[in-house]
Amino acid sequence: MKIGVFGTGMVGQAIATKLTTQGHLVMMGARKAGSARSRDWVARAGANASEGSFAEAARFGELLFNCTNGAGSLEALTTASAENMKGKVLADVANPLDFSKGMPPSLFVCGDDSLGERIQRAFPETRVVKTLNTVNCEVMVDPARVPGDHDVFVAGNDGEAKARVGELLKSFGWKKIVDFGDIAGARGLEAYVLFWVRAWAELKTADFNLHLVR
Amino acid sequence: MKIGVFGTGMVGQAIATKLTTQGHLVMMGARKAGSARSRDWVARAGANASEGSFAEAARFGELLFNCTNGAGSLEALTTASAENMKGKVLADVANPLDFSKGMPPSLFVCGDDSLGERIQRAFPETRVVKTLNTVNCEVMVDPARVPGDHDVFVAGNDGEAKARVGELLKSFGWKKIVDFGDIAGARGLEAYVLFWVRAWAELKTADFNLHLVR
Numbered sequence: 001m002k003i004g005v006f007g008t009g010m011v012g013q014a015i016a017t018k019l020t021t022q023g024h025l026v027m028m029g030a031r032k033a034g035s036a037r038s039r040d041w042v043a044r045a046g047a048n049a050s051e052g053s054f055a056e057a058a059r060f061g062e063l064l065f066n067c068t069n070g071a072g073s074l075e076a077l078t079t080a081s082a083e084n085m086k087g088k089v090l091a092d093v094a095n096p097l098d099f100s101k102g103m104p105p106s107l108f109v110c111g112d113d114s115l116g117e118r119i120q121r122a123f124p125e126t127r128v129v130k131t132l133n134t135v136n137c138e139v140m141v142d143p144a145r146v147p148g149d150h151d152v153f154v155a156g157n158d159g160e161a162k163a164r165v166g167e168l169l170k171s172f173g174w175k176k177i178v179d180f181g182d183i184a185g186a187r188g189l190e191a192y193v194l195f196w197v198r199a200w201a202e203l204k205t206a207d208f209n210l211h212l213v214r
Numbered sequence: 215m216k217i218g219v220f221g222t223g224m225v226g227q228a229i230a231t232k233l234t235t236q237g238h239l240v241m242m243g244a245r246k247a248g249s250a251r252s253r254d255w256v257a258r259a260g261a262n263a264s265e266g267s268f269a270e271a272a273r274f275g276e277l278l279f280n281c282t283n284g285a286g287s288l289e290a291l292t293t294a295s296a297e298n299m300k301g302k303v304l305a306d307v308a309n310p311l312d313f314s315k316g317m318p319p320s321l322f323v324c325g326d327d328s329l330g331e332r333i334q335r336a337f338p339e340t341r342v343v344k345t346l347n348t349v350n351c352e353v354m355v356d357p358a359r360v361p362g363d364h365d366v367f368v369a370g371n372d373g374e375a376k377a378r379v380g381e382l383l384k385s386f387g388w389k390k391i392v393d394f395g396d397i398a399g400a401r402g403l404e405a406y407v408l409f410w411v412r413a414w415a416e417l418k419t420a421d422f423n424l425h426l427v428r
Contacts, residue, residue, distance in 0.1 A: 101326055104401075111312070111320030111408055150427040181416050187318075188412030191405040194325055198402030199426060202395050208428035213364040214417060 004029055004061025006054055006076055008037035011093055011137045012067035016041065018141035020048040022171060029057025029080065058084035063091070063164065064126075070094040070115050071108065074122055085126040089161040091168075092116050092186075093132045093140070095193050104197045107190065116155065116186025127161035129154050130186040131169065134196060136206035143173045143209070150209035151176045155185025178212060218243055218275025220268055220290055222251035225307055225351045226281035230255065232355035234262040236385060243271025243294065272298035277305070277378065278340075284308040284329050285322065288336055299340040303375040305382070306330050306400075307346045307354070309407050318411045321404065330369065330400025341375035343368055344400040345383065348410060350420035357387045357423070364423035365390045369399025392426060 005016040006029045019026045028038045028051045038051035050060075058064060058080035068076040073094045077085070096115040097105040109115060116130035131154045132140045139145050143152070152174045154162045166177045180189060192210075200206055219230040220243045233240045242252045242265045252265035264274075272278060272294035282290040287308045291299070310329040312322040323329055330344035345368045346354045353359050357366070366388045368376045380391045394403060406424075414420055 098325070106325030107405075110324035110405070112315055146427055148427050178413075179416065180412055185412050185416070188409035191321075191324070191408035194405035195402035195409070198394055198399050202393065202399070203426075203428055205428060208426055211425040211427050212413060212417075212422055213360055213362050213425050214419060214422035 001025070002027075002060055002062050003065065004057035004063075005065045005067055006057060006080060007067030007069070008035060008041065009067065009069065011140070012065070013041055014137040014141050015065050015067055015093070016049070017045055018172060020045045024048065026050070027052050027057040027060040029054040031076070031079070054080040055084055061088065063089045063168075066090055066092045066094050066119070068094055070096040071098070073115060074118060077119060077123060082123050082125065085123055087125060087127070089127045089129060089164050090119070090123070091132070091165050092119055092128050092130050095133050096190055097193070104201065107194065110191055111187060114184070114186035114190050116183050116190065120157065120183045127156065127158040128183055129156035129158075129161050129165045130183060130189055131155075131165055134189055134192050135209050139207060139209060141172050143175075145207050146209045148211070149176060150211045151178050153178045153180045153185070153189055155180040155183055155189060157182045215239070216274055216276050217241075217279065218271035219279045219281055220271060220294060221281030221283070222249060222255065223281065223283065225354070226279070227255055228351040228355050229279055229281055229307070230263070231259055232386060234259045238262065240264070241266050241271045241274040243268040245290070245293070268294035269298055275302065277303045277382075280304055280306045280308050280333070282308055284310040285312070287329060288332060291333060291337060296337050296339065299337055301339060301341070303341045303343060303372075303378050304333070304337070305346070305379050306333055306342050306344050309347050310404055311407070318415065321408065324405055325401060328398070328400035328404050330397050330404065334371065334397045341370065341372040342397055343370035343372070343375050343379045344394075344397060344403055345369070345379055348403055348406050349423050353421060353423060355386050357389075359421050360423045362425070363390060364425045365392050367392045367394045367399070367403055369394040369397055369403060371396045
């Protein structure tokens with residue numbers, strides 16, 4: 001499949017690399033085509049990898065990943081353009097982290113709205129699926145780093161979009177995919193990140209995840 | 215042990231009842247002594263149960279539970295009085311739920327502060343331990359309602375206070391108690407409630423909990 005990955009940071013690189021190793025054709029999108037980070041990534045990732053602007057990656061991908069910094073996601077996606085993302089599935093991995101008061105981060109939206117919902121409202125013809133934001137980027141693409149049963153979540157308004165993202169998640173090695181309902185489920189998934197940040201500080205490792213037990 | 219439980223709602227009743235069945239002497243505290251809900255509870259709970267005002271329950275208890283509505287906790291504890299709670303362990307079970315916009319609730323503090331921290335700042339000579347706010351009240355006092363491994367958390371500035379609360383949690387049946395560090399850990403534990411609320415809506419049961427897997 002042709003996949004566009006927005007963002008050149010650790011999350012974007014982890015997901016883009018995983019997808020190329022699976023045989024997908026991946027274009028990494030950045031503010032401008034030819035960014036140093038994108039070109040470095042293409043050099044490492046090989047024949048299935050390419051890079052371009054956000055708009056080029058949006059046009060390229062049949063399916064898209066938002067791996068930009070949460071604070072800049074809406075601007076990045078606006079640059080990618082609604083027209084280029086129209087009808088497409090956008091897996092939204094970003095978190096609304098607010099580092100303005102230092103560490104640990106807070107959230108710039110919490111409780112009565114979410115970044116996932118803001119993106120869905122801004123791009124009503126794109127099928128947004130919030131997912132993977134509840135784990136570290138290394139665990140995202142290699143869930144077996146954490147032994148035993150643990151879960152990943154999908155939230156979105158479009159069931160078929162969630163199913164398509166779910167297939168990709170299974171290909172990453174995820175065994176348990178919990179449907180968190182419509183895109184408002186992003187409120188819970190994003191708020192959980194405050195719990196994650198604290199657990200990370202206490203456990204002194206990012207190789208952990210939660211398992212919903214019932 | 216003599217224990218004061220602030221709050222006459224479902225959470226307060228669940229915890230107070232559990233404690234009386236374990237042989238503790240429990241005074242339920244309410245805005246005013248002699249409230250209908252407190253008197254009903256005493257009638258059901260038997261010889262180990264008594265009721266009074268917040269201040270009377272604070273004086274009575276060697277250890278205290280805050281089971282009031284989060285939006286009213288600081289006012290209730292002010293009525294209980296810093297002097298009556300001085301030096302005592304306060305297990306803070308309340309959540310900063312904001313129902314002002316209807317269901318699902320939001321939080322009136324999120325990310326850069328927490329209700330647990332507000333309580334600790336307001337009552338610096340009380341040893342606040344955030345705990346049990348991450349599960350339904352029935353699971354709080356009977357964790358075996360959820361099968362398998364799952365966790366409860368404690369956050370607070372005083373290690374000995376966390377150990378004392380931990381002993382009570384073990385007596386409730388909790389097997390895995392995760393130390394979430396100082397009282398700022400309440401930020402993660404309270405934000406998790408937004409995740410809990412969504413999971414509850416999707417799972418259609420409150421008999422669930424999380425297990426931190428690493």
